[in-house]
Amino acid sequence: MAVTRFAPSPTGYLHIGGLRTALFSWLWARKTGGKFLLRIEDTDLARNSEEALEAIIQAFDWVGMSYDGEVLYQSRRFDIYKKYIQQLLDEGKAYKCYMSKEELDALRESQMAAGERPRYNGKYRNFAGTPPEGISPVIRIKAPQEGRISFVDGVKGEFSVSADEVDDFIIARSDGTPTYNFVVAIDDALMGLSDVIRGDDHLYNTPKQIVVYNALGFSLPKFYHVAMINNEQGKKLSKRDGATDVMEYKKLGFLPEALLNFLVRLGWSHGDQEIFSLEEMVALFEPKNLSRSSSNYNLDKLLWLNAHYIKNKPNADLAELLHPLGVDIRGHDKIELLLDATKERGKTLVELANQIKLILHRPEEYDEKAVKKAFKGEAKEILAEFAHMLQSWEKTLHLPCDYHEVLEKIVETKEIGFGKIGQPLRISLLGSMTGSGLDEIMAILGVEETVARIHCAIAAIE
């Protein structure tokens, strides 16, 4: 039974990298029948934004990941942190440091100038004199001064840093508010986390947090530091690389299951399997299969997955998803035909919507090149003849195969190839040379609209 968490700071939208670590955590909790908790890291009161939090929850909602229990806000737990700060102070494991920001900056600068690593010099670690006037102190925790701080990472394996890489870092600011590494350790412990899965940009926070765990006598969870996602060029992923906001993918016409499937395969694998339903992910996920190396974002693969999920989605569901994109075919009497004719042709819902619009709306213009190629010779006469045949057909035209009969008939009686009628007809109906099958399109449009479009084309094309 794993207890995991996702702990974003509400300073912006949910990033796909964040979604991926959240997904790993979520999968692990669900697989083991444990809990997946959500905690908001808002200790820096100045940087919070309500919208950011809503955006995160909205994104979780969209992809269908659910968290357990209440959302925990660190900003509402300051008295808990204060209690622990006092405890450490009382036990002599933390101390007040009266070094001003200016003094600290100067110290850093001189260290840098001397080619040293900037770090706190421990000036107030064992301070017993009278504190300087007019300075509200920060509180620093006593970190070990020798040896190594080590732990076993679930992804990286044995990991350790020298104690002098970790100085007596600040656990409470001069205004009394607690800092990140302190509260993370406390909350992770108090929330009963068994596994902390996060990006490996946190690798260096872990030793600091271990200092807090040890000072407070908490036992350590298991840590997993997942390698980052880079852009297609292998560089750090930034907004310039296209969509990094999870909700942007919704706008672009991606299905959440495609995005999740894409992300789960970035840094995780299960043999040769590429397609994973949410249920399969839950069943098959193992943190031990997490990759040690970073991976690159790859739009082609995402598009391929998205196309796959669109093709396999029930038409009624697609109709619902298409509605917000400006195509309302819910309740359309030809909905099955319409979607069957188009859904293999769109890599995104947006493309699918455009395909449908193309069929549903009369073309306003005709592709010039296509016209030039197809409207040669007696194309117009053939079209007119075809329109006439449609109107005077003895049987009721209903299914695609009915229309196909008419097409076959004209090919036979006029002794022409399929292309002679097919190409101009396609242009008349859609305005271009590509698109869904003609039989299907005509069956969707019906005789009246099909004939109308043919006449429009004959009139409009030179």
Added chain:
RNA sequence: GGCCCCAUCGUCUAGCGGUUAGGAUCCCAGGUUUUCAUCCUGGUUACCGGAGUUCGAGUCUCCGUGGGGUCACCA
């Protein structure tokens, strides 16, 4: 710069001392389709470099190179 992490087709990855180095995507070719797409078949392309260890190394060790992370009174 210090410390640390990482390194298999362009990309995502399988491999866990002995394989013709596998799959997927992309790309190309052929087939299917009146078109496009789908689908099917086939093809091109990879162990970063160098030393070791070993009968044998993509797999282990070291060095180099490249990429990344991190060094806040941010999270």
